[in-house]
Amino acid sequence: MELIYVLDILGTFAFAVSGALVAADKKFDLFGVIIIAFVTAVGGGMLRDVLIDAHPINWIGDLNYLYTIFAAVLLTFLFKSKILPLSKTLFLFDTIGLGVFTLLGLQKGLFYHLHPIIALIMGMISAVFGGVLRDVLTNKVPLIFEKEIYASACLAGGVTYLALNHFNISENLVFIISASVIVIIRVIAVKFHLQLPKIKDDLFGKS
Numbered sequence: 691m692e693l694i695y696v697l698d699i700l701g702t703f704a705f706a707v708s709g710a711l712v713a714a715d716k717k718f719d720l721f722g723v724i725i726i727a728f729v730t731a732v733g734g735g736m737l738r739d740v741l742i743d744a745h746p747i748n749w750i751g752d753l754n755y756l757y758t759i760f761a762a763v764l765l766t767f768l769f770k771s772k773i774l775p776l777s778k779t780l781f782l783f784d785t786i787g788l789g790v791f792t793l794l795g796l797q798k799g800l801f802y803h804l805h806p807i808i809a810l811i812m813g814m815i816s817a818v819f820g821g822v823l824r825d826v827l828t829n830k831v832p833l834i835f836e837k838e839i840y841a842s843a844c845l846a847g848g849v850t851y852l853a854l855n856h857f858n859i860s861e862n863l864v865f866i867i868s869a870s871v872i873v874i875i876r877v878i879a880v881k882f883h884l885q886l887p888k889i890k891d892d893l894f895g896k897s
Contacts, residue, residue, distance in 0.1 A: 701787020706731040706762035709824045727763050734819035738812045785876045789869035791817040792844040810848040817844045839879035847872035
């Protein structure tokens with residue numbers, strides 16, 4: 691089994707757990723928890739595949755994604771109190787998943803002969819829109835609109851991938867370097883509470 695695929699599954703698991711925890715905190719029933727875990731884990735990739743008309747849809751073509759989501763929900767349902775203290779570990783998996791999802795989405799866009807800019811957008815959609823769907827369905831302001839550097843890290847990693855592709859570097863090394871850029875930016879942003887600037891004033895006065 692390829693390392694990238696393993697990381698993809700780990701990222702799917704972490705995203706599903708994060709969705710399940712949010713749904714559990716909102717007092718959703720088991721079915722609701724499964725739905726939120728599902729859209730968090732594969733919603734971004736599914737939206738990407740619909741937009742570029744890729745078939746089969748990611749989770750339809752590989753049932754391991756569904757098995758991973760069900761396992762994440764089951765573990766959350768049985769061991770929620772034990773999972774919560776593992777927030778740092780889950781954050782690491784979530785961040786790795788963010789990097790892997792971004793680059794897999796970007797690669798898929800390039801495979802479908804999209805313009806690199808459009809492929810980059812597809813990569814960002816793959817990585818962040820599961821979380822957007824989760825937050826919308828649970829009546830929260832999506833994280834990417836509210837504070838942390840999230841989608842920006844995906845953008846930086848995707849640009850790194852496109853730039854390195856112009857050099858004679860192995861595909862796996864390009865993937866690892868680009869994913870590392872996303873992970874490092876995300877970790878630094880969270881550790882030091884970095885945020886993008888907000889629009890508060892304009893040229894003519896305060897808003």
